[in-house]
Amino acid sequence: MSIFSLKRKSLSDVFFDIFIYGTCIIMFLAVAYPLWFVIIASVSDSGMVASGQVLLFPKEFSLFGYKEIFSDSRIWNGYKNTVVYATLGTTVNLLLTIPAAYVLSRYEFKARRLLMFFFIFTMFFNGGLIPTYLLMKDLSLINTMWVFIFNPWTVNVFNLIIARTFFEHTIPKEMYEAAAIDGCNHFRFFSQIVLPLSKAVLSVIALYYLVYHWNNFFTGLIYVRDSGIQPLQIILRDILISNQVFGEGAGTGGADGGYAQRYADQIKYGVIIVSTLPVLVIYPFMQKYFEKGVMIGSVKG
Numbered sequence: 001m002s003i004f005s006l007k008r009k010s011l012s013d014v015f016f017d018i019f020i021y022g023t024c025i026i027m028f029l030a031v032a033y034p035l036w037f038v039i040i041a042s043v044s045d046s047g048m049v050a051s052g053q054v055l056l057f058p059k060e061f062s063l064f065g066y067k068e069i070f071s072d073s074r075i076w077n078g079y080k081n082t083v084v085y086a087t088l089g090t091t092v093n094l095l096l097t098i099p100a101a102y103v104l105s106r107y108e109f110k111a112r113r114l115l116m117f118f119f120i121f122t123m124f125f126n127g128g129l130i131p132t133y134l135l136m137k138d139l140s141l142i143n144t145m146w147v148f149i150f151n152p153w154t155v156n157v158f159n160l161i162i163a164r165t166f167f168e169h170t171i172p173k174e175m176y177e178a179a180a181i182d183g184c185n186h187f188r189f190f191s192q193i194v195l196p197l198s199k200a201v202l203s204v205i206a207l208y209y210l211v212y213h214w215n216n217f218f219t220g221l222i223y224v225r226d227s228g229i230q231p232l233q234i235i236l237r238d239i240l241i242s243n244q245v246f247g248e249g250a251g252t253g254g255a256d257g258g259y260a261q262r263y264a265d266q267i268k269y270g271v272i273i274v275s276t277l278p279v280l281v282i283y284p285f286m287q288k289y290f291e292k293g294v295m296i297g298s299v300k301g
Helices: 011-041 046-050 064-070 073-105 112-124 129-138 157-170 173-181 186-194 196-215 218-223 232-242 251-256 261-299
Strands: none
Touching (some): 011 261, 218 232
16 A cells, blocks of 8 residues: 555544534634634724624724823823732742742641641631731731732632642652752752752743733722722723723813713723733743643642
């Protein structure tokens, strides 16, 4: 038989392949089309979007919404705040989560089971909104930028479990014993050996924390009243709810504080694109670490 000849598939195999490909295409469209619709709606006439005339391609193409977004100081101030909170918050999260996970992964640490019980306990029971608010008030974090960085969710227990499981099953105890013979202590072993071998799980947890901080609007909604330190998501929420962008009423709305309805949806959809674009850009560069880290934490957990 020639090496160029193809093995003939049975009819059932052909139907199965068609079913698999069809299902994958439908799932892809279900995920991709909403994003594509937001993109074309952000450059289309709002009346046509509302009447359902915009389906696959933009109608009456206009960049008015993006022009107003990029020219408004409130949008950029929220962007700056969110970048600061996401960067500092993720750094603090990693500085607390990763060392704690390493310590809890060491079998020679006798108190690790007891401490892990207290960590897991907080996943099922918490004080609630009012006690948490009183705690933030007693710590003088209300209406400050630090409430976004230091709060009861600084260490996510789910991320802690993923990192601890990774260290337990990926870093063998014999490796530390060999390093200890050469005079290496736990701190040096963790910083010079464990961390370089843990790029996958570090990338996964960093991405989890980064997305949390980037999408976090509840903290600003409850604990912050100063508009100057509000994150971008609060501004996005105000736009989606009130259909207005600027508190002082820029654009065709005058002193009433809004835009003409013709451009209102362009503003809303444009802000959605602007606010989600950084995470969409970062994810492809971390995808290989993300997939590897999640599989290690789940399969061996």
